[in-house]
Structure formats: structure tokens, C-alpha cells
Amino acid sequence: MCGIIGVTGTGPVTPRLIDSLKRLEYRGYDSAGVAALVDGVTERRRAQGKIRNLETVLAETPLNATVGIGHTRWATHGAPTTENAHPHKAGRVTLVHNGIIENFAELKAELAAEGHVFESQTDTEVVAHLLDRELAKSNDAIAAFKRVLDRLTGAYALAVLIDGEDEQILGARRGSPLVVGWGEDEMYLGSDALAVGPFTQQISYLEEGDYVVLNRAGARFFDSTGSEVERAVVQVSASSAMVEKGAYRHFMEKEIHEQPDSVQHTLSAYLDLVSGTARSQPVDFSKLDRVQIVACGTAFFAGQIGRYAFERLAGLPCDVEIASEFRYREPAVSPSTLAVAVSQSGETADTLACLTWCKAHGLKTAAIVNVHTSSMAREADVLWPTHAGPEIGVASTKAFTAQVAALLALAVAAGVARGRIDATREAELVKALFEAPRLISEALAMDADIRREVVELAKADDVLFLGRGAMYPLAMEGALKLKEISYIHAEGYAAGELKHGPIALIDEFTPTVALAPLDDVFEKTASNLQEVAARGGPVIMIAPAEAEAPHGASIRRIDAPDCHPLIAPLVYAVPMQLLAYYTAVQKGTDVDQPRNLAKSVTVE
Missing domain, CATH: 3.40.50.10490 (Glucose-6-phosphate isomerase like protein; domain 1)
Known part of the structure; x- marks a missing residue:
């Protein structure tokens, strides 16, 4: 939910950190901060509230450096204050963090007993103290980082600076996304492709449990066992032009008005208007006895609309459950159930955990996501993409209708596969779906x-x-x-x-x-x-x-x-x-x- 950016290179880093954080404002946040290595020692600048407040602080006390990290925080542990804002610092270690460290209280008590003093109420600061303690035992930063990661329970994406390691940024992920961006004599670490989008479109995704060491020349990846591994470099299209409001007052207004196009693009991926048919899918709906949709918030309501369509058009029983409840109630499932995760970002923690649970229990899985390179997209057996484009407004609009459009089209395909919809009826439904963009324009x-x-x-x-x-x-x-x-x-x-x-x-x-x-x-x-x-x-x-x-x-x-x-x-x-x-x-x-x-x- 929070934004992370790290840059190690040769040019001034602070303007680049701020530029990236501004592009991540859409995620929602209540404080912001940056840190940079200045002559081998990390300095921080933090502010409560909007990034413009951080810019005021930086104008008064600039940071002149070429290596740094930045963060926008959404409060979980501790109020949204400057003291609780990231980056957090302990001794030689400065870091930012997305996620929740579930065993932070136990670790904090252990560190406090050794004399560590904490300045914030966050779980994040505990990680900084833990790593500083491990560095004191041996000056091998990578080994110390691995020992710390092995102690953490919960979800995290981390970006770390260490005093004396002038070109280096450490990163790690478990349950929260993190990407590496590749540049010329410059490397980037970000919470998603959009974070590094202003600088590069060449990225590598950290897999679950990975950690990474960056300097301006490149990156070394390690898996959860500590073995050095290769991670593919892929081309993405996180165009900076796509996150501008244009003539609209708000992103939400713009995105509401983009729905004729986003619904059209999504439907075109699933239906053929010329032939009046639903495109074949990599799932044999005739072999299923149930669809289980898991989602949160707006995506949950999209799933409920999809349930009406699957049951009415395809005669296929469909359950829809809030992801945060699903995996904790020990649900009864059968191998002939298709588990479908629905999410705009493809990173929603509860939904992603359900997807992983379903795979572990032998279910075939599918993901309806708007970010086609997201964790869910990579985890699921089948990717059913929506084509809404970047959605910046926190309250989902065009991503919701794109999810509904995909579910309705898939329900038609399921009805055809299960023999419930003949060719005439199929052509009628396909035609009706393709009328939606025009009627959405009329509704606008x-x-x-x-x-x-x-x-x-x-x-x-x-x-x-x-x-x-x-x-x-x-x-x-x-x-x-x-x-x-x-x-x-x-x-x-x-x-x-x-x-x-x-x-x-x-x-x-x-x-x-x-x-x-x-x-x-x-x-x-x-x-x-x-x-x-x-x-x-x-x-x-x-x-x-x-x-x-x-x-x-x-x-x-x-x-x-x-x-x-x-x-x-x-x-x-x-x-x-x-x-x-x-x-x-x-x-x-x-x-x-x-x-x-x-x-x-x-x-x-």
C-alpha cells in the first residue's frame, strides 16, 4: 500500500526520489520521507502529511547525494507523525518498509533488553535495530541481512542503506511486492513498476522470499535459502504520461470517463464481435462443478455480480467470499473447483494468500487482475487480464467495471462450454455486451x-x-x-x-x-x-x-x-x-x- 523507491547512480538523487514518490501518491499515504548517503553517512528528511511538506523540509535542508531511498507511509503501527515516518534509522542502518512485521513486539523486547532505545512506535524500526545489531557481529552486510530476514514473521518489502556502503542498496520481499529497475550506470528499487517507471522500463521482479543487493553497476539476487539466483529482465510499459489528470479536476473523474474505452478493451480480449462468439478459454468449464471467487472491497462486489452471471448463464454454482475470511475458516474445497482471485493491483495481501492456499490444496487457479505482471498474475495457473490501464484514484471505478466486464464475458464462455447457451443466444449476449461502452457513454x-x-x-x-x-x-x-x-x-x-x-x-x-x-x-x-x-x-x-x-x-x-x-x-x-x-x-x-x-x- 505504501510507496518505495531507491536509486543508486551518479546524478543527484533527491529530485528523482521525490519525482517517483509523487507518482506513487495515488496509493494513499499520511507521511513521507527520504534518506541518502552523504559522504558515507545516511541523512534523513521526513514530514507528516503530503509530499509538498517534505519538499519544504528539503528546501530548508537539502540532501546532496547520488544514492538514496524514499517512502510514502500509510500508518499501521503508530500514529501518522514525523517520528513514525520512514525512513527509520538505527546505528549504521536506515531503511523503509511496506507490510507488517507480526513478531515485532517479541523482537523489540529482545532488543530493548540489550539496551536498544526506540524513537518510534513502528514495527519497522525494529528491523533497523536488528540489522544494526547483526552488522556489529560481522561486517558482512549480505550475511547480516539474511540473518535478519530469517527472524522476521509477516509481510515486508524492504529497501536498506548502510553507512559506509556508499553505492549499495539492499532489498527484500515477502508477501509485499518489490521490483528492480535496470538503467545505464544506475539501478533502481521500487514497490512496483510505476515507481521506477520515470527512469526505466527494464525491470526484474523479486520472487517470494528473495533479497537483492544493488549498486550502480547491477544487481545480485538471492532466494530464500540464500542461494544466488538469476531473475529475468522484462520490458514493461509504465508510461509517465498515463498518470496525468489532463483536463480533469481529479483522477477519479478522469477514470470514470475512461470507462467506455476500458470496458471496450477488456471485452475485446474475451469476445469476438465479428463472429458473435466468446473466445475459448484455457479452462474447461464443462469439467468444473463450482467456481470460488475470492476478493476484497470493490473487487468482492464485482465477484458477486459475476456470480449471478455464472449461475444464470452457465448453470455453474459460484461462491464469492471476502478473502480475509476465506482461508481462516478452513473451507471445504474439491479438485473440480476453480478458484478465481479478483484484484486491481494483483498484490492485495489477503487475496494473494487465498490464491496460494488454493493452489496448495490442489485447486486450479485463475486471476482477474489489471496489473498483468503482478504477483497474482504470476502465481495463478490462468491469467484473465482486465485492460483498464493505470488506475490512480484510490476509490476504484474503471477497474471495477473492467472486472465486471471480464466476469460477464467469462460467464458467457462458460455457458457455451457447458451447453447452456446455443449459437443464437451466444450472438445475442455478445452483441449486448459490446453495446455496453456506448451505453456507458450515454450514462456519462x-x-x-x-x-x-x-x-x-x-x-x-x-x-x-x-x-x-x-x-x-x-x-x-x-x-x-x-x-x-x-x-x-x-x-x-x-x-x-x-x-x-x-x-x-x-x-x-x-x-x-x-x-x-x-x-x-x-x-x-x-x-x-x-x-x-x-x-x-x-x-x-x-x-x-x-x-x-x-x-x-x-x-x-x-x-x-x-x-x-x-x-x-x-x-x-x-x-x-x-x-x-x-x-x-x-x-x-x-x-x-x-x-x-x-x-x-x-x-x-
Whole structure:
């Protein structure tokens, strides 16, 4: 979730560290810092809050060096203060860290008993003290680093400077991604390809348990046993131009408007419009008896929408579970189950751990990810990529609809493979899916109507979202979006559950947002809205213009494009996202980097 950058070369390092950290701001953070080797001794500069605060510190006390590391922190252990900001220093050792050291309390007690004094509340500082102690026993930095890594339990990506090692940066990963970038007379270490993207597109991925030693001439890789190994150098395309807002006010706004293209690109990977067919997949759906989807947050809701499609179109039972719960409940699985991990980053710690667990239990695995070189993409037996392009806003928009698009297309392919969909029906569904980008564009034109509604919505303390069928998980996703960026409490419910409890919350101050496409349950949804209106609750009904709204003075409507029921989740996602976006703008919150959130959650 945090950003790491390290550079060892010949030119001034501080501007390059800052440039990279700015490109990682989208991940979410609450403090930032850099460290550099100045005449063989490490100096640090840190600041609470945004990178601009760190730049102010550097303007007052510059760092003139050619080797350094930088970090943006999202607080886990200890408050978001300057003292808790990375890099952390102990004796000769200065380092930054992503992840959580689970046995830090035990290690800290051990070190404190030996006289070590700590200046922060973080788990990270413990690693610095541990390595400094090992260096005192022998001056072999690589061997000392390996001894430290063997003591750590939990997840980490580390970048380390050692006083006296003027050109050298050490790195290690377990459960949190780390990459090496290759330059000319210069080397880089980063939390992902985007971190090193401003400098190089030649990278090597550290495998699980790897550690690495960099100097400006190259890199030496070691696996978890300490054996020196080779890691392939691959070409990536982390173009710096792709992370600019352009004419948009926020990245989130830009990414909402990119959805016609991102959905089109994703669907084209799975469907052939010319022949009206679903492309064959490296999975024989006819041999499966179940699909098990694991995901977190927005990806979990995408998976739930996919469940409706797999079961309705393919007759294939599909379970969807929150990844953080799945592996801890000792689930019963069978070899004929396909485990599908869904993640934007492909690095989500809980989801990645589930993928590893499923493989260890003999399941065939697949990954639906937007970062095609991510840990999940490499770990899974089958990669099902989405093609949303870099998503910078913390609250997912285009990655979500790309995930839904991929799942819907795969459900069609599964239906064909299992003999549930004939050629005529297949052509109809493929055509409907390819209509989604056009209808998403039409939904984007609802902008003015949505702006009208957010003036009152922004005054609410609580909002309910209702939907039936695939609109139910979309209602939960709409509620999540509103919570994430406007900080208004919101909940999504199945509309039929209204009378089983949530209706107690209805009053004149609690708006209800209803997703009501003209499908086979529209009349039932309208009936539920009538129950809300009868109690004076304000309703924002999103439905096609030809759909007859229930009577009630408190019911307002936003006309949405009419569409095939299969693609309704793609089309209706747009007004959900725009409602959240404009409400957050109305309230003046930080849309792209909402408080307490991070883009890539690489801790459990």
C-alpha cells in the first residue's frame, strides 16, 4: 500500500526520489520521507502529511547525494507523525518498509533488553535495530541481512542503506511486492513498476522470499535459502504520461470517463464481435462443478455480480467470499473447483494468500487482475487480464467495471462450454455486451441530473442504496463509493430485505438511492420504493425513462439508458460513481486520496 523507491547512480538523487514518490501518491499515504548517503553517512528528511511538506523540509535542508531511498507511509503501527515516518534509522542502518512485521513486539523486547532505545512506535524500526545489531557481529552486510530476514514473521518489502556502503542498496520481499529497475550506470528499487517507471522500463521482479543487493553497476539476487539466483529482465510499459489528470479536476473523474474505452478493451480480449462468439478459454468449464471467487472491497462486489452471471448463464454454482475470511475458516474445497482471485493491483495481501492456499490444496487457479505482471498474475495457473490501464484514484471505478466486464464475458464462455447457451443466444449476449461502452457513454451524459441531486445528498448523515438481482451487489458498491470519498455513512441492501429491518431507518432525513433497471424484478423494486415514499423518505430512483415510477412526492428520478439486463451492472455503475464523486466534491473532501485509505492493500 505504501510507496518505495531507491536509486543508486551518479546524478543527484533527491529530485528523482521525490519525482517517483509523487507518482506513487495515488496509493494513499499520511507521511513521507527520504534518506541518502552523504559522504558515507545516511541523512534523513521526513514530514507528516503530503509530499509538498517534505519538499519544504528539503528546501530548508537539502540532501546532496547520488544514492538514496524514499517512502510514502500509510500508518499501521503508530500514529501518522514525523517520528513514525520512514525512513527509520538505527546505528549504521536506515531503511523503509511496506507490510507488517507480526513478531515485532517479541523482537523489540529482545532488543530493548540489550539496551536498544526506540524513537518510534513502528514495527519497522525494529528491523533497523536488528540489522544494526547483526552488522556489529560481522561486517558482512549480505550475511547480516539474511540473518535478519530469517527472524522476521509477516509481510515486508524492504529497501536498506548502510553507512559506509556508499553505492549499495539492499532489498527484500515477502508477501509485499518489490521490483528492480535496470538503467545505464544506475539501478533502481521500487514497490512496483510505476515507481521506477520515470527512469526505466527494464525491470526484474523479486520472487517470494528473495533479497537483492544493488549498486550502480547491477544487481545480485538471492532466494530464500540464500542461494544466488538469476531473475529475468522484462520490458514493461509504465508510461509517465498515463498518470496525468489532463483536463480533469481529479483522477477519479478522469477514470470514470475512461470507462467506455476500458470496458471496450477488456471485452475485446474475451469476445469476438465479428463472429458473435466468446473466445475459448484455457479452462474447461464443462469439467468444473463450482467456481470460488475470492476478493476484497470493490473487487468482492464485482465477484458477486459475476456470480449471478455464472449461475444464470452457465448453470455453474459460484461462491464469492471476502478473502480475509476465506482461508481462516478452513473451507471445504474439491479438485473440480476453480478458484478465481479478483484484484486491481494483483498484490492485495489477503487475496494473494487465498490464491496460494488454493493452489496448495490442489485447486486450479485463475486471476482477474489489471496489473498483468503482478504477483497474482504470476502465481495463478490462468491469467484473465482486465485492460483498464493505470488506475490512480484510490476509490476504484474503471477497474471495477473492467472486472465486471471480464466476469460477464467469462460467464458467457462458460455457458457455451457447458451447453447452456446455443449459437443464437451466444450472438445475442455478445452483441449486448459490446453495446455496453456506448451505453456507458450515454450514462456519462447524465452528469447534470446527478449534480442536481447531490446538493441535498451531501447534507445527509446516512444513505441507503437498494437493488435486486445483480443490482444488489452494485448497490453495495455504490454505498462503498459514497463512504470512501464523501465520508457519509451508507449501506447497500437487497431491496426485498427493506421490510426486514432497514425500513426502521427511513425518515425524511435519510435518502434512499434505488437502482431500478427495467428487468423482470422492476415491479418488485418499485413496490419497495413505494414503502419508502409512504414513510416520507426521500428517494433517488435511477431507472430508464420509460419505467413508470411509483407515486410519491418524495421520489425523484434520474433517467438512465435502457439496456439489456446482462449489462445493467456496467451501465448503472456510472451514475453510482458520479453520485459519490460529485457528493464528495460538494463536501470538499480529498477525492483521489481519501483519509485512512490506500490504493494497494498489501497488508492483512
